[in-house]
Amino acid sequence: MRNALYIQSGxxxxxxxxxxxxxxTACRENSDKIGRLYCAEYGMVGLLNNRLIDVYSEDSTQLExxxxxxxxxxxxxxxxxxxxxxxxxxxxxxxxxxxxxLFYNGGNGTLRACRDLIRYLDSRNYDCNVVVVPKTVDxxxxxxxxxxxxxxxxRHVAITVSELAHDIRVYDTGLxxxxxxxxRNTGWLAAATLLSSRDGNGPDLIYTPEVPFxxxxxxxDIRGVYEQKGKCLAVVAEGVRDxxxxxxxxxxxxxxxxxxxxxxxxxxxxxxxxxxxxFPCKVRGIDLGLMQRCGMHTAAPVDLREAAQLGGAAxxxxxxxxxxxxxxxxxxxxxPYLVKEALADVEEIxxxxxxxxxxxxxxxxxxxxxxxxxYIEPLVGxxxxxxxxxxxxx
Amino acid sequence: MRNALYIQSGxxxxxxxxxxxxxxTACRENSDKIGRLYCAEYGMVGLLNNRLIDVYSEDSTQLExxxxxxxxxxxxxxxxxxxxxxxxxxxxxxxxxxxxxLFYNGGNGTLRACRDLIRYLDSRNYDCNVVVVPKTVDxxxxxxxxxxxxxxxxRHVAITVSELAHDIRVYDTGLxxxxxxxxRNTGWLAAATLLSSRDGNGPDLIYTPEVPFxxxxxxxDIRGVYEQKGKCLAVVAEGVRDxxxxxxxxxxxxxxxxxxxxxxxxxxxxxxxxxxxxFPCKVRGIDLGLMQRCGMHTAAPVDLREAAQLGGAAxxxxxxxxxxxxxxxxxxxxxPYLVKEALADVEEIxxxxxxxxxxxxxxxxxxxxxxxxxYIEPLVGxxxxxxxxxxxxx
Numbered sequence: 001m002r003n004a005l006y007i008q009s010g011x012x013x014x015x016x017x018x019x020x021x022x023x024x025t026a027c028r029e030n031s032d033k034i035g036r037l038y039c040a041e042y043g044m045v046g047l048l049n050n051r052l053i054d055v056y057s058e059d060s061t062q063l064e065x066x067x068x069x070x071x072x073x074x075x076x077x078x079x080x081x082x083x084x085x086x087x088x089x090x091x092x093x094x095x096x097x098x099x100x101x102l103f104y105n106g107g108n109g110t111l112r113a114c115r116d117l118i119r120y121l122d123s124r125n126y127d128c129n130v131v132v133v134p135k136t137v138d139x140x141x142x143x144x145x146x147x148x149x150x151x152x153x154x155r156h157v158a159i160t161v162s163e164l165a166h167d168i169r170v171y172d173t174g175l176x177x178x179x180x181x182x183x184r185n186t187g188w189l190a191a192a193t194l195l196s197s198r199d200g201n202g203p204d205l206i207y208t209p210e211v212p213f214x215x216x217x218x219x220x221d222i223r224g225v226y227e228q229k230g231k232c233l234a235v236v237a238e239g240v241r242d243x244x245x246x247x248x249x250x251x252x253x254x255x256x257x258x259x260x261x262x263x264x265x266x267x268x269x270x271x272x273x274x275x276x277x278x279f280p281c282k283v284r285g286i287d288l289g290l291m292q293r294c295g296m297h298t299a300a301p302v303d304l305r306e307a308a309q310l311g312g313a314a315x316x317x318x319x320x321x322x323x324x325x326x327x328x329x330x331x332x333x334x335x336p337y338l339v340k341e342a343l344a345d346v347e348e349i350x351x352x353x354x355x356x357x358x359x360x361x362x363x364x365x366x367x368x369x370x371x372x373x374x375y376i377e378p379l380v381g382x383x384x385x386x387x388x389x390x391x392x393x394x
Numbered sequence: 395m396r397n398a399l400y401i402q403s404g405x406x407x408x409x410x411x412x413x414x415x416x417x418x419t420a421c422r423e424n425s426d427k428i429g430r431l432y433c434a435e436y437g438m439v440g441l442l443n444n445r446l447i448d449v450y451s452e453d454s455t456q457l458e459x460x461x462x463x464x465x466x467x468x469x470x471x472x473x474x475x476x477x478x479x480x481x482x483x484x485x486x487x488x489x490x491x492x493x494x495x496l497f498y499n500g501g502n503g504t505l506r507a508c509r510d511l512i513r514y515l516d517s518r519n520y521d522c523n524v525v526v527v528p529k530t531v532d533x534x535x536x537x538x539x540x541x542x543x544x545x546x547x548x549r550h551v552a553i554t555v556s557e558l559a560h561d562i563r564v565y566d567t568g569l570x571x572x573x574x575x576x577x578r579n580t581g582w583l584a585a586a587t588l589l590s591s592r593d594g595n596g597p598d599l600i601y602t603p604e605v606p607f608x609x610x611x612x613x614x615d616i617r618g619v620y621e622q623k624g625k626c627l628a629v630v631a632e633g634v635r636d637x638x639x640x641x642x643x644x645x646x647x648x649x650x651x652x653x654x655x656x657x658x659x660x661x662x663x664x665x666x667x668x669x670x671x672x673f674p675c676k677v678r679g680i681d682l683g684l685m686q687r688c689g690m691h692t693a694a695p696v697d698l699r700e701a702a703q704l705g706g707a708a709x710x711x712x713x714x715x716x717x718x719x720x721x722x723x724x725x726x727x728x729x730p731y732l733v734k735e736a737l738a739d740v741e742e743i744x745x746x747x748x749x750x751x752x753x754x755x756x757x758x759x760x761x762x763x764x765x766x767x768x769y770i771e772p773l774v775g776x777x778x779x780x781x782x783x784x785x786x787x788x
Binding site for chain 2: 064164
């Protein structure tokens with residue numbers, strides 16, 4: 001009976017350990033077909049250094065808690081395997097532990113690393129069923145309706161922006177607020193803040209990386225809202241870039257040669273600097289930061305369920321002889337919300353880097369269309385309700 | 395039958411509207427004794443401009459939702475009433491609406507404003523029972539075990555820092571993280587992050603404004619942890635200052651004459667700049683920001699209950715003829731958690747600006763003693779549990 005290996009890869013998400021739980025549970029349930037289950041310590045680096053964690057030696061109560069523990073508990077790395085000697089070390093580790101099933105939990109970078117690893121293992125006639133469990137907060141994996149990790153990050157930004165929208169209205173003084181959300185290449189998370197606008201507590205403007213960011217246009221947009229309301233709340237994805245493809249945070253970096261620290265917060269420092277030069281009122285920059293990828297207290301119930309489900313589905317697939325595939329979700333309907341499991345070919349999807357469809361972005365390129373709600377609402381789940389008062393004067 | 399007025403004052407908190415709900419409910423229940431209930435629009439500014447919101451014209455379902463709506467829904471201001479002409483305008487507003495009961499919801503600034511207002515109304519023989527409902531995230535009000543607003547902010551920072559502590563362990567590379575929390579003059583919120591350390595996922599170092607911040611000592615502390623663990627997570631209250639009483643964020647401001655934006659984020663930009671000059675590893679600064687005062691999704695159940703309770707208690711007190719008092723909570727026991735309502739004299743407590751007792755701070759001045767848990771645990775409530783694995787290698 002051969003053994004299984006589970007690897008966490010790339011950046012953490014809120015529910016990646018929930019997928020680990022799904023893999024572990026399914027492996028245990030198939031103890032007649034799969035021997036031991038190992039987890040690589042710090043991702044691929046654990047394979048290179050032959051450091052595999054023996055999952056079944058863990059306390060089962062603690063393993064249950066994986067479902068609600070954020071951020072890649074087995075560790076991850078940014079190391080990219082490219083040379084032959086690394087591959088040989090990996091093969092040695094796999095052989096030594098007789099790994100016949102490999103579950104790789106990651107995003108686009110992982111898919112490409114996985115493709116290369118499969119090609120190498122094939123070239124060496126090493127028999128191993130490799131299945132990818134998707135994971136990303138950016139939602140930029142191709143071949144899937146949405147990836148585990150995204151719904152929880154989306155819920156985090158939607159709730160947080162609703163709350164901030166309440167906070168910024170407290171004073172009767174001018175205020176421009178820029179909220180930066182994750183999304184290096186896609187605007188899915190920025191777009192998710194549209195959910196908070198349903199009861200009038202959302203952003204006035206939303207900027208995504210899918211369309212070029214024009215500074216003059218941005219200032220004009222802000223001015224328009226500010227002159228009407230005396231306030232403006234703009235949500236900006238960290239990955240917005242100009243028409244030449246240059247990231248806006250690179251502008252900040254150039255303006256900060258002598259103060260490198262202002263370049264580290266993404267796009268907010270640059271935009272707030274810009275706005276302070278143009279508007280006399282208070283300008284506030286808020287980076288929602290790492291909490292988007294580790295905020296278990298705002299995890300979306302659908303996400304928790306699907307993350308575990310896809311972990312289990314990967315094990316089932318591998319036991320059925322599947323290899324070189326990613327387990328995916330296809331949406332059957334949005335209302336009622338229904339998805340079905342499927343498999344996507346790693347070779348086919350690993351270079352897709354899926355963006356948000358442009359049809360979701362308004363003609364003005366500064367907001368998201370209502371049609372996006374069909375997609376996002378069932379993923380994020382019900383949001384808190386807040387009082388909406390008429391404020392009639394006596 | 396005379397009318398009542400409710401005023402939100404100072405900075406918002408997560409549960410200040412829950413106190414509003416308590417006041418509204420109690421006034422309604424006493425409709426045989428209190429006529430109309432008004433809320434000042436934008437706090438004291440609403441009194442000056444005679445803009446009072448007619449609460450009973452609101453939909454009752456929406457008023458119910460006040461219990462779960464963050465951040466001073468009726469608005470607040472930073473305006474300080476000092477001159478006679480302002481007081482005359484206020485008196486005119488009170489007279490016009492025949493206000494016999496005034497409920498002032500705020501912190502230390504509000505207590506002082508309230509003291510002055512009471513003195514003025516007394517000097518003009520205007521009969522009005524004025525009762526303060528306490529509110530602060532900093533927990534710096536005297537004469538009370540803890541103020542509504544603080545437990546929820548404390549819960550927010552405790553949960554968020556636990557989650558961040560998971561996130562920063564993901565990579566096997568050096569990392570120093572500085573997390574800035576609110577607390578201009580007190581370290582209560584910084585100290586509350588001790589709760590996250592109970593399962594090994596908390597900060598390594600905690601700095602509060604109660605003891606002078608020594609830069610050399612700070613760097614030595616960080617180095618000590620970093621050399622042992624390869625990582626360091628330090629929590630710093632925004633209000634830390636040097637032995638001369640100068641705020642650390644003022645240092646940042648001086649270092650940022652040409653880039654004023656780095657001075658706006660409090661103490662984090664300065665400390666991260668400092669650390670980047672001293673350590674070769676990645677240094678990350680995270681400001682938990684406004685979410686500490688508006689994060690309704692992390693509100694502490696005890697806080698929600700007590701915020702409403704004290705709103706109601708203020709109405710009861712005013713109806714009993716009490717004036718010039720703040721409704722307070724005195725702790726009877728921590729286990730089981732039991733508090734009793736009491737009244738504190740506004741004149742006596744308005745200048746106290748309560749700090750955290752020094753006995754809670756370790757001799758090294760860089761951490762909080764376990765004895766603090768007795769105080770904070772019942773306020774914050776049960777925290778999420780996370781998996782704690784042994785990580786045995788195969």
